Amino acid sequence: MSAWLFDLGNTRLKCAPLRADGSIGDAIALPHREEDVAAAMAQHLPARIDVAYLASVAQPTLRVAVLDALASRCGRISIARTQPRFDELRIAYADPRKLGVDRFLALLGTRTRVRGPALVCGVGTALTIDLVDADGLHLGGRIAPSPTLMREALHARAPQLPEVGGVYEYFASDTEDALASGCEGAGVALIEHSIAAATARLGTAPTVLLHGGGSEALARHLPNATEVATLVLEGLARWACVETAA
Known part of the structure; x- marks a missing residue:
C-alpha cells in the first residue's frame, strides 16, 4: 500500500512517503499557492496513492485546493486532528x-x-x-x-x-x-x-x-x-x- 504524509502550513506544504515500518521517506516541499499546488503534485508525486494523511493549519481555500488535488490521485484521505x-x-x-x-x-x-x-x-x-x-x-x-x-x-x-x-x-x-x-x-x-x-x-x-x-x-x-x-x-x-x- 502506498501512503503519503502532507503537512500544510501557512507558508509551505511538506510531504513525504510513509514507509511500511512507520518511518518517513525523503521529505519534499511543494509550491504553496492555490493555483500551483495541483501541478506541483502532478510533477513530484506518484500518479496514484492509496492513502494520504493530511495535517493542515492553512486557510480554508488553500486547504480545499490541496484536498481537491489529492482527491484526483488518492483512494482515501485522512485528516489529522488534535486529540486530548x-x-x-x-x-x-x-x-x-x-x-x-x-x-x-x-x-x-x-x-x-x-x-x-x-x-x-x-x-x-x-x-x-x-x-x-x-x-x-x-x-x-x-x-x-x-x-x-x-x-x-x-x-x-x-x-x-x-x-x-x-x-x-x-x-x-x-x-x-x-x-x-x-x-x-x-x-x-x-x-x-x-x-x-x-x-x-x-x-x-x-x-x-x-x-x-x-x-x-x-x-x-x-x-x-x-x-x-x-x-x-x-x-x-x-x-x-x-x-x-x-
Whole structure:
C-alpha cells in the first residue's frame, strides 16, 4: 500500500512517503499557492496513492485546493486532528481544538525521539513553544510572532524598513542588521527564557527541539537545541500508524 504524509502550513506544504515500518521517506516541499499546488503534485508525486494523511493549519481555500488535488490521485484521505490523549501524550488544553494540529503532531514526533522532558519550538508564521514532561504530560506553551512575521509587520507599517536582509549582531550599526538582530533576538530570548522556566519547574533542563521554516536562523544562536525539519511529519506518521491499526 502506498501512503503519503502532507503537512500544510501557512507558508509551505511538506510531504513525504510513509514507509511500511512507520518511518518517513525523503521529505519534499511543494509550491504553496492555490493555483500551483495541483501541478506541483502532478510533477513530484506518484500518479496514484492509496492513502494520504493530511495535517493542515492553512486557510480554508488553500486547504480545499490541496484536498481537491489529492482527491484526483488518492483512494482515501485522512485528516489529522488534535486529540486530548494519544499514547502517552496528554494535552494541557481544556479544549483540544484550540491547540493547532501542527503543535500536537510536533509533540507526538518529539515523543518518538525524546523520552525525557522536551521543549518543542516551531518557527513558522508564528513562534510556538510547548513543554512536555518525561511522562508525556503537555504542560502548556506560548505563541508569539516569528522573526519573519515581525519583519513583515514592521515593513507593512513602515515601508522604509526592509522586510529581509541584515546580519545578526548584538549591537548593530545599520538598519538591516538592527532589524535582523532585534527580530531574531526576540525569538531567541523567548526560547531561552522558556528553557530557564522549564528547568526551574522540572528540576532538569529539557531537550530543545526546533522545527519549521525559520528554525535555522534561531538555531545558530541556540547551541544546545537540535533542529528536526521533519518533526511534524514524524508525528503525523505516528498518528497515521495508530489510525490505520484502529
